[in-house]
Amino acid sequence: MINTTNDPSTPPTQRSIGELVQSIRDELLGVVHHEIDIAKKELTDLGIKAGIVAAMAAVLLFLLLSAWVMLLFAAATGLQALGLPYWAAFLIIAAVFIVLGALAGLAAFLVAKKLRAPATTIETAQGAVDAVQGKRRQNAVSYDDTFEELYGKQVSARTD
Numbered sequence: 500m501i502n503t504t505n506d507p508s509t510p511p512t513q514r515s516i517g518e519l520v521q522s523i524r525d526e527l528l529g530v531v532h533h534e535i536d537i538a539k540k541e542l543t544d545l546g547i548k549a550g551i552v553a554a555m556a557a558v559l560l561f562l563l564l565s566a567w568v569m570l571l572f573a574a575a576t577g578l579q580a581l582g583l584p585y586w587a588a589f590l591i592i593a594a595v596f597i598v599l600g601a602l603a604g605l606a607a608f609l610v611a612k613k614l615r616a617p618a619t620t621i622e623t624a625q626g627a628v629d630a631v632q633g634k635r636r637q638n639a640v641s642y643d644d645t646f647e648e649l650y651g652k653q654v655s656a657r658t659d
Contacts, residue, residue: 514522571592578588 575585575588575592578591579585583591
């Protein structure tokens with residue numbers, strides 16, 4: 500006899516193990532579906548708020564870009580007021596921004612050149628895929644090795 504409630508005063512019922520497993524499965528699926536519904540609701544709300552923020556950011560960037568263009572015209576007009584022809588004043592401003600853009604591009608190239616793929620993450624992910632497929636790896640990376648490599652601390656979840 501199996502008591503299907505946590506109340507000891509409740510008499511045991513005559514349910515088979517298969518029925519109990521089916522009941523647990525149904526309850527677990529209900530919980531999973533409920534959690535998915537909650538996640539959908541939260542993500543929908545988050546998406547709406549993110550869209551509003553993106554629209555506000557777009558307006559802000561448009562206004563700042565417009566102000567920036569006006570400042571560049573003011574700088575060119577200031578150079579013209581110093582005695583330069585309009586074409587020379589605008590050409591000087593353009594040349595300054597071409598040089599600044601080239602320096603920013605060079606800096607971005609040098610930083611991007613140093614980027615490397617996350618080798619430990621790729622190796623542990625490949626180990627997980629191999630484990631699911633039933634393959635064994637000769638030089639497998641364990642969680643303990645990865646943790647020690649990343650954080651410099653020795654730790655072991657194994658009980659020897």
